Amino acid sequence: NAGVTQTPKFQVLKTGQSMTLQCAQDMNHNSMYWYRQDPGMGLRLIYYSASEGTTDKGEVPNGYNVSRLNKREFSLRLESAAPSQTSVYFCASSGWVDMGNTIYFGEGSWLTVV
């Protein structure tokens, strides 16, 4: 049961470098999300994709771009990394299960920008 898979799990970047976080889900869900979680904090939505072909900004989109490559894959790109983007990033997907919508998360990607 893969569920939501995201890579890489750990990454260290220098300020100004770019990188892409990859995410794939095998649950045939329509919606996918990227969240960030800072130490001791809750989850903040960066971007989401309600369905294939659409993306929308969440609460904290600045400094990020996303691509919904197909129904399975949703990537998050940092074009010019900044120390403020040091965080744990979670990809998630949601779908209709047992008469309700449920969101499932990947294992997280720990990103440090130095």
Place this chain on the structure above:
Amino acid sequence: AQKVTQAQTEISVVEKEDVTLDCVYETRDTTYYLFWYKQPPSGELVFLIRRNSFDEQNEISGRYSWNFQKSTSSFNFTITASQVVDSAVYFCALSEAYSGNYGQNFVFGPGTRLSVLP
């Protein structure tokens, strides 16, 4: 607007004690879903339970139980005979079924950090 409040920031208990994590929500929708997630020290977010608004039956799963009360807009989580492995941050969440912003309709509380001491 929807909102989830977890007033308990941190709780410490000694192993085998019972502990209840509080969750209070706000929503204007008549159909909605409530969730609990566990985030252990390893960092992943683990889905524990979803409760639909039209089903107020309480649920028990082993040492875990959930009390859903619409009258008080609460969805509390009780761990009976707590164990060290229960140490984690627990998040309560809400999703409205007919939110206009479909993709943003999951709202998470700030989490409660539970420490179970041996």
